[in-house]
Amino acid sequence: MSDELIARVAGVIAKTQKIPLESVTIDKSFEELKIDSLDGINLLFALEGEFDIDIPDDAARGIRTVRDMVEGVEKLLAAKAEAAKSPQ
Amino acid sequence: MTHRVAVTGIGAISAFGFTYKDLWDGVAAGKSAIRPLTLIPPGAVRFPNAAEVPDYDPLRHFEEKEAQMLDRFAQFAAVAAREAIRTSGIEFSPGLGERTAIVLGCSGGGKSTEDDGFHHLYALKEPRVSPLTIARAMSNAGASRVSFEYGITGPVFTVSTACSSANHSIGQAFRMVRSGEVEVAIAGGSEAPLSVGFLKAWEAMRVVAPDTCRPFSLDRRGLILGEGAAVLVLEPLERAQARGAAVLGEIAGFGMSSDAHHITQPSALGAARAIRAALTDAELAPEAIGYVNAHGTGTLANDATETEAIKSVFGAHAGKLLVSSTKSMHGHALGAAGALEAAATLGALRCGLIPPTANFTAADPACDLDVVPNTPRLAQIEFAISNSFAFGGLNAVMVFRKSD
Numbered sequence: 001m002s003d004e005l006i007a008r009v010a011g012v013i014a015k016t017q018k019i020p021l022e023s024v025t026i027d028k029s030f031e032e033l034k035i036d037s038l039d040g041i042n043l044l045f046a047l048e049g050e051f052d053i054d055i056p057d058d059a060a061r062g063i064r065t066v067r068d069m070v071e072g073v074e075k076l077l078a079a080k081a082e083a084a085k086s087p088q
Numbered sequence: 089m090t091h092r093v094a095v096t097g098i099g100a101i102s103a104f105g106f107t108y109k110d111l112w113d114g115v116a117a118g119k120s121a122i123r124p125l126t127l128i129p130p131g132a133v134r135f136p137n138a139a140e141v142p143d144y145d146p147l148r149h150f151e152e153k154e155a156q157m158l159d160r161f162a163q164f165a166a167v168a169a170r171e172a173i174r175t176s177g178i179e180f181s182p183g184l185g186e187r188t189a190i191v192l193g194c195s196g197g198g199k200s201t202e203d204d205g206f207h208h209l210y211a212l213k214e215p216r217v218s219p220l221t222i223a224r225a226m227s228n229a230g231a232s233r234v235s236f237e238y239g240i241t242g243p244v245f246t247v248s249t250a251c252s253s254a255n256h257s258i259g260q261a262f263r264m265v266r267s268g269e270v271e272v273a274i275a276g277g278s279e280a281p282l283s284v285g286f287l288k289a290w291e292a293m294r295v296v297a298p299d300t301c302r303p304f305s306l307d308r309r310g311l312i313l314g315e316g317a318a319v320l321v322l323e324p325l326e327r328a329q330a331r332g333a334a335v336l337g338e339i340a341g342f343g344m345s346s347d348a349h350h351i352t353q354p355s356a357l358g359a360a361r362a363i364r365a366a367l368t369d370a371e372l373a374p375e376a377i378g379y380v381n382a383h384g385t386g387t388l389a390n391d392a393t394e395t396e397a398i399k400s401v402f403g404a405h406a407g408k409l410l411v412s413s414t415k416s417m418h419g420h421a422l423g424a425a426g427a428l429e430a431a432a433t434l435g436a437l438r439c440g441l442i443p444p445t446a447n448f449t450a451a452d453p454a455c456d457l458d459v460v461p462n463t464p465r466l467a468q469i470e471f472a473i474s475n476s477f478a479f480g481g482l483n484a485v486m487v488f489r490k491s492d
Contacts (some may be wrong), residue, residue: 041294057294
């Protein structure tokens with residue numbers, strides 16, 4: 001989990017939630033950040049745009065913390081890089 | 089003087105076909121009408137299935153020029169209303185037309201009409217949209233169409249409260265008939281939400297199941313959108329009896345509440361208040377209810393919250409209730425949902441047969457009610473409720489009674 005990735009995800013969360021960037025730290029839960037279910041969906045939408053990825057509904061379901069979100073994005077970015085490497 | 093309110097006509101168009109019989113036969117058999125989406129290009133949205141009205145040809149129901157004036161949702165309203173009125177045997181003279189109300193729910197209005205207009209505007213870069221766009225897309229187009237066909241000149245309006253639209257509509261109509269404000273009411277809901285633009289919005293909400301609708305199941309993954317309409321004809325019981333009409337059931341009560349809580353998260357407190365209000369309106373103790381046609385969307389949040397609400401209202405009696413979600417079969421038809429479910433509930437009381445919750449796989453401890461899994465159940469029941477709980481926290485609950 002690179003610092004750069006954490007910073008980008010935190011940036012999206014801060015911007016979407018209209019909260020100070022400093023408040024979005026890796027160990028914060030969505031509950032602590034007052035991110036409810038609809039906010040969560042809105043965040044996923046923003047992250048899909050930021051990283052040009054598709055976040056499947058099932059992958060999105062268990063996300064409860066900033067760490068979950070960064071790890072999820074990291075996995076999807078890795079899968080995307082892998083897909084780009086393979087022929088076709 | 090207040091009246092007992094009889095249902096003397098029922099019409100429906102749904103994923104099961106073009107009549108109420110098609111709908112009832114389908115849900116009574118526990119068959120699911122959820123199938124692959126055909127109304128939009130394949131792959132346009134993540135979820136492949138919906139409960140579409142199959143092989144619908146407007147020209148079987150309308151002259152070509154009329155069909156052009158009417159969005160699919162308004163056509164559905166007219167098709168269901170015609171069947172309901174035909175069944176009731178009521179002939180509308182100008183005098184009766186003036187003493188008749190129409191209240192039809194609709195959540196989204198003419199979504200396909202709007203989508204098509206925007207496609208021409210933004211994608212095809214055309215400078216104009218059809219001049220019929222407004223008249224086709226307005227949510228009251230269905231109610232208005234029915235008023236023209238039958239010369240209904242009394243109170244005619246549309247209620248739009250998302251997934252509670254039809255119950256709110258039937259409830260208003262019920263109260264107008266009960267109080268004597270009108271002599272007859274035509275009430276229900278219609279919806280045709282399966283346009284690309286609107287489905288993309290549902291996709292973004294992440295509440296639509298990728299497979300099918302499994303209300304109250306442990307592995308439920310969301311709702312399945314549906315379309316269609318159902319319409320009831322209501323009149324005072326003594327009027328129905330005096331003219332020798334077949335009484336298909338009664339509406340015994342109606343209750344409403346607002347969660348005042350969250351725009352999408354449901355609240356058990358709000359739902360429970362609507363159920364209690366409906367029971368109070370019907371002057372019934374909770375123990376009088378035998379069947380609950382649940383809102384039962386198949387989302388994680390709804391089904392657990394609805395279970396909590398039912399248990400809080402019914403207490404120990406909750407364990408004796410039969411609770412099923414017919415959305416597992418006819419899909420979630422939004423502004424038509426409560427109307428299709430009213431039609432299903434009236435059928436259940438009349439036939440002594442409870443439609444099941446279809447596609448059920450495994451019990452969820454958070455939904456520990458008798459949800460009549462997969463197999464229809466024989467049960468003679470006098471009173472049933474039908475729940476609708478909308479986004480926006482708006483709840484509307486009907487109480488139905490088996491006819492004497």
